[in-house]
Amino acid sequence: MKDDDERKITQCHHCQEHFPTEGMDQLLPVPWGYTEEGRFYEVFLCLDCRRRHFDTHKESYKTAYEAYQYPGFGSDITPWITESEAKVQYCLDDSHLEPLQNVVVKSVQAAGKFQPIKVFYEKLILDKARWVFGGEIGIANARVDLA
Numbered sequence: 001m002k003d004d005d006e007r008k009i010t011q012c013h014h015c016q017e018h019f020p021t022e023g024m025d026q027l028l029p030v031p032w033g034y035t036e037e038g039r040f041y042e043v044f045l046c047l048d049c050r051r052r053h054f055d056t057h058k059e060s061y062k063t064a065y066e067a068y069q070y071p072g073f074g075s076d077i078t079p080w081i082t083e084s085e086a087k088v089q090y091c092l093d094d095s096h097l098e099p100l101q102n103v104v105v106k107s108v109q110a111a112g113k114f115q116p117i118k119v120f121y122e123k124l125i126l127d128k129a130r131w132v133f134g135g136e137i138g139i140a141n142a143r144v145d146l147a
């Protein structure tokens with residue numbers, strides 16, 4: 001059954017709908033559970049089903065996204081990301097970023113002039129991107145597909 005092995009999966013494991021084999025709408029593998037023999041397995045889900053799945057099975061955060069303490073520094077350090085980096089790294093656009101809480105800071109440009117830029121709490125950006133693209137696997141796909 002060589003053909004079956006090479007055939008891309010087009011039917012969502014959960015909703016049974018059919019989807020394209022590539023691009024932003026393709027099905028992506030999601031950790032699903034363990035077989036009776038204790039072997040870990042994953043299934044292919046569409047965007048909507050990934051959103052629902054990750055809503056109840058939250059993906060974990062790397063510690064870098066959390067506020068952290070630095071020796072000798074008086075308060076917690078919160079990881080921020082600039083608007084332009086949020087767009088590049090998380091494939092988000094203005095419509096995604098607009099509703100999110102942000103802070104305007106002054107950045108020094110090459111000419112020595114201050115320029116206002118928006119920064120966001122990176123965890124907020126990550127949460128948004130996970131929802132928009134359907135989890136970390138969806139973000140990874142968007143990075144490839146939109147590159």
Ligand SMILES: [Zn+2]
Pocket residue numbers: 012013014015016017045046047048049050
């Ligand atoms: Zn589905």
